[in-house]
Amino acid sequence: MIDLQPVKGTRDFFPDEMRLRNWLFEVWRNVSVQAGFEEYDTCVLEHEELYIRKAGDEISKQLYSFEDKGGRRLSLRPEMTPSLARLVLQHKKSLSFPIKWFSMPQCFRYERMTKGRRREHFQWNADIIGQADIVAEAEILMLLISACELMGLSAKEIRVFINDRRILNSILNQISVPHEMHSEVLVIMDKRDKISIEALSKLLQDIGMSTTQVDQLNEYLLKSDLIELKKNLNDTQGIDELQNLMEMMEKAGFSDYLQFDISIVRGLSYYTGAVFEVNSPAKQHRAICGGGRYDSLLSTYGGEIVPAVGFGFGDVVVLDVLKDLERFPELPRKLDYTIIPFAREQVGTALNIAAILRKNGSTVDCNFSMKKMKKTLQQAGESGAAKAILLFPDELTENKVVIRDLRLHEQKPIKITDLLSSGE
Ligand code: HAM
Numbered sequence: 001m002i003d004l005q006p007v008k009g010t011r012d013f014f015p016d017e018m019r020l021r022n023w024l025f026e027v028w029r030n031v032s033v034q035a036g037f038e039e040y041d042t043c044v045l046e047h048e049e050l051y052i053r054k055a056g057d058e059i060s061k062q063l064y065s066f067e068d069k070g071g072r073r074l075s076l077r078p079e080m081t082p083s084l085a086r087l088v089l090q091h092k093k094s095l096s097f098p099i100k101w102f103s104m105p106q107c108f109r110y111e112r113m114t115k116g117r118r119r120e121h122f123q124w125n126a127d128i129i130g131q132a133d134i135v136a137e138a139e140i141l142m143l144l145i146s147a148c149e150l151m152g153l154s155a156k157e158i159r160v161f162i163n164d165r166r167i168l169n170s171i172l173n174q175i176s177v178p179h180e181m182h183s184e185v186l187v188i189m190d191k192r193d194k195i196s197i198e199a200l201s202k203l204l205q206d207i208g209m210s211t212t213q214v215d216q217l218n219e220y221l222l223k224s225d226l227i228e229l230k231k232n233l234n235d236t237q238g239i240d241e242l243q244n245l246m247e248m249m250e251k252a253g254f255s256d257y258l259q260f261d262i263s264i265v266r267g268l269s270y271y272t273g274a275v276f277e278v279n280s281p282a283k284q285h286r287a288i289c290g291g292g293r294y295d296s297l298l299s300t301y302g303g304e305i306v307p308a309v310g311f312g313f314g315d316v317v318v319l320d321v322l323k324d325l326e327r328f329p330e331l332p333r334k335l336d337y338t339i340i341p342f343a344r345e346q347v348g349t350a351l352n353i354a355a356i357l358r359k360n361g362s363t364v365d366c367n368f369s370m371k372k373m374k375k376t377l378q379q380a381g382e383s384g385a386a387k388a389i390l391l392f393p394d395e396l397t398e399n400k401v402v403i404r405d406l407r408l409h410e411q412k413p414i415k416i417t418d419l420l421s422s423g424e
Helices: 015-034 081-090 135-150 165-174 179-193 197-206 210-222 226-232 235-250 315-324 344-361 375-383 395-396 416-422
Strands: 043-049 065-067 073-076 101-103 106-108 120-127 159-164 258-260 274-279 289-295 308-314 338-342 364-366 387-391 400-405 410-415
Touching: 015 101, 015 120, 015 135, 015 315, 043 081, 043 315, 081 101, 081 120, 081 308, 120 135, 120 315, 135 159, 135 235, 135 289, 135 308, 159 165, 159 235, 165 179, 165 210, 179 197, 197 210, 210 344, 226 235, 226 387, 235 258, 235 274, 274 308, 308 315, 338 375, 344 364, 344 387, 344 395, 344 416, 395 400, 400 416, 410 416
Parallel strands: 159 258, 338 364, 338 387
Antiparallel strands: 043 073, 065 073, 101 120, 106 120, 120 308, 159 274, 274 289, 289 308, 387 400, 400 410
16 A cells, blocks of 8 residues: 655645635735735746855755756755746846735745644745835735734734844944855854754854854844944944834834844845744744845846845744634635436436536536435535535426525425526
8 A cells, every 4th residue: 555645744635724725825815916916926846056055044955856857956946036036037127127926836845844844835925026115125014914914813913023134234243243254144043043042152153253253242132122222333224224114114004013123034045134024922933924125136146136025924834823813714615506316317407407507606516426315415414505406306397496405404396497597
């Protein structure tokens, strides 16, 4: 017997789970379209080189990569942003910037499996490319908050923890860490919640920071107040921008959701400005969503600098959060009718009624099990259909069927022509 379980870390979606996934996708798609974003997609297979970065990003070590029969190094995509950058570079001349695009790709990462982390997940991505001003950050944050609200999550249940990489760069400059080391230092700093302070210090020292620099860095990271931090830094561009963004979000009515958090770094080395993640206010989960500004990613692929900001919002953690809060939506199967013939010669009539009702816009299933009345009605009840259409020989000779309300358990004969013209 073959192994019936899905590949470790991947999921099967049975119909109930598929209904939930479709609901989530609908929320993502609706809020994106409402906010003027256009949908795009790419193939799950990409050239491996798209994901190899100098700073030693974790994601580059988690690739599902292989050589194809033509000798090409390929990888399943672990994230969408590099593919988006590739698309934009391909058609840069004909695109009218800024562009606002969204996508809902399935992504693959060879992760160490923990709660909220799997080896495959769906990830809603929304990005604004070609807008250098922080209005782009404001739009992006509003979009993800509106999706959370549509799922029933308010400022009581979620928070957007936000920082700016330029603040972290400014701290590193202040303590004389050379600029070319910054990306590597930030990738290590992102591990702060996952490893001990000693292990973190060792990693920082291994790439060339002194013990004094590590101690100074840790001291800066204890500062939780933007104004206090501003007094201690020479370069305050990151702080000024973040304050502008917070003000803008306050005017837009979303200030309850935002919280400055110096510990937010994000693990991807391409971020250059604002970085944020969504979690419960007490950060009980893995990040529900993560993103930021990445103005230099496109230039690392050989183009010019193109400003860009966006996020990835996975399906796994948000569904865990909704489950814990008992906020799963009710998603019954939508079926208006199930048609039940009781003999082989009625099948043609059943199919004809089904075809006309479907053309008229109803959802219609047929039950061809030809089982006894009691069993068939039980199956019809379990199917979730609102009504059953029963084909009994006596009524059929008068061009009638019996229509049964499966919730009220009431039934009556009706002329087929009446059913097909006006429904029941
Ligand atoms: P990321 O922080 O690696 O960012 O992932 C974004 C979100 O995807 C996470 O917050 C989480 O919800 C989900 N996610 C990531 N890995 C897994 C996993 N192994 N299992 C379950 N869920 C996961 C990016 O991928 C960036 N490309 C996002 C972005 C778009 N930045 C700018 N534009």
